Amino acid sequence: MLQLASIKKSFSGKEVIKEVDLSVNKGEVVVIIGPSGSGKSTLLRMINALEYPSGGDILLEGNSILFKESKGKKHPYSEKELSRFRTEIGMVFQGFHLFAHKTVLENIIEGPIHVRKMKKEAAIEEAKVLLEKVGLSDKQDAYPHSLSGGQQQRIAIARALAMKPKMLLFDEPTSALDPELVGEVLVVMKNLALEGMTMVVVTHEMGFAREVGDRIVFIDQGVIVQDAPPQHFFHSSNKNERIHKFLNTLTRNAV
16 A cells, blocks of 8 residues: 655755665554654654655555656656645644644544535534544534543544545654553554554554554664564564664663
């Protein structure tokens, strides 16, 4: 479904992503982990065309989301054309980014009505189904400020799903939450995985990575150090020194 081919990214002359190749199959859950500043979030933002690579290409179902060909030459897509691809790749951020002045229901139906051109009645019915999916049917008339962080993030997931994306990206979706609220968000994500949603997840939740991930991708200093199934990645005999140190640090911080 998704292919990153020799992707590079530089900021102010400093290369933060160094020729990364990565593929994601339909229905896969790929978990990206690594230390702060390793390029995880930048990589995710490039997949959603929120950042433009310095080199390489990104393909969604075989089609570039960065360039179009005309007369044998590649030309960048316009911002309007890029927004069309973004409707196919949903994104859930660390911050919830809900509209504070709109109710939960209004937040969810905004995109389908104005971007997908769905009729309001149909968008409302779909939103109610999604609210039930994330366990918040009783909150449709509430405003974001009255919700816990976990509830707001679940609404953000429902809002992303309302656009009927082909895949979902999660950028550390639980890192802004109090520890007791993390579980309710992870349960929703696990259920999406069970339903076959294609997902790329940047997270420090190793329990989720081990249980739900089909592959674990470890990035350090803009390079993929290892890409392996969880049973291989977390096996002590298969960890290189850098990964071993990273996982030990996470374990110590969790105590």
